[in-house]
Every structure is written in C-alpha cells, then in structure tokens.
Amino acid sequence: MEGTIYCYGRCTTCKKALKWLSDQNIVLENRSIVEETPDVDTIRAAWQKSDLPLRRFFNTSGKKYRELGLSKKLKTMSEDEQLNLLASDGMLIKRPMLITEKGVLLGFKEDQWASFFEDSIS
Numbered sequence: 001m002e003g004t005i006y007c008y009g010r011c012t013t014c015k016k017a018l019k020w021l022s023d024q025n026i027v028l029e030n031r032s033i034v035e036e037t038p039d040v041d042t043i044r045a046a047w048q049k050s051d052l053p054l055r056r057f058f059n060t061s062g063k064k065y066r067e068l069g070l071s072k073k074l075k076t077m078s079e080d081e082q083l084n085l086l087a088s089d090g091m092l093i094k095r096p097m098l099i100t101e102k103g104v105l106l107g108f109k110e111d112q113w114a115s116f117f118e119d120s121i122s
Helices: 012-023 040-050 063-067 070-076 079-088 110-116
Strands: 003-007 029-032 097-100 104-106
Touching: 003 012, 012 110, 040 079, 040 097, 040 104, 063 070, 104 110
Parallel strands: 003 029
Antiparallel strands: 003 097, 097 104
16 A cells, blocks of 8 residues: 655654554655644545545644643634644644555554554555
C-alpha cells in the first residue's frame, strides 16, 4: 500500500506507530509534520477522504493549541480558516497523520490500524 505518514520525531505516539508499521513490514513515506507541514490542499483532501469532523485534525492536547485558545475559537472559525491554521503549523495537527489511497488515520490506536491494514499484514 502506498501512502504517507506525517510524524513528529519526539512524539512517543508517532514512534509507536512507526514501530508497529515496521513490525508489520508496511513501508510508507515518512515526513516530518513540522519540517514538511502538509499544505492546505493536502489537509483538505485528507479531511474529505476521512469523513471526520475537521476539529478531529487538531492536536487538542498540544501546547500550541492551548496557547492559541483554539478550544473556544474553532467553533466560530470557517472551514477555510481552520484549514489555513492547520497548514500554518504542523504542531497543530493530530499526529501521526496517515494518508493512503484507502483512507486517513489520525493518532495511533493499534486495533484501528490493524483493521485498516488487515489486507497488507502478512
């Protein structure tokens, strides 16, 4: 399966996801969510493919999210404003963010990932 995983090098959840992928012999393009922050079009396409509310793409436990007071502000922001904000700083994006032709995963839950990749796991 082809796809991209956006991770943050010091994130323990990202490390667990990468280890899990490695253990399953699943190879994806690994990009730094900070150094190679996805652009608005990439985030929009991932969001539309995911069938998730846009707010789920935000790293709600992150320092930057709290500093910007986004828990209150998101409700009044347009979709375009939210997408532009996500594209402006990778630390605002829920991670890891995995994008494949099959779908999109946010965060790492082993059972969810196992189900998503069941056709790829040998």
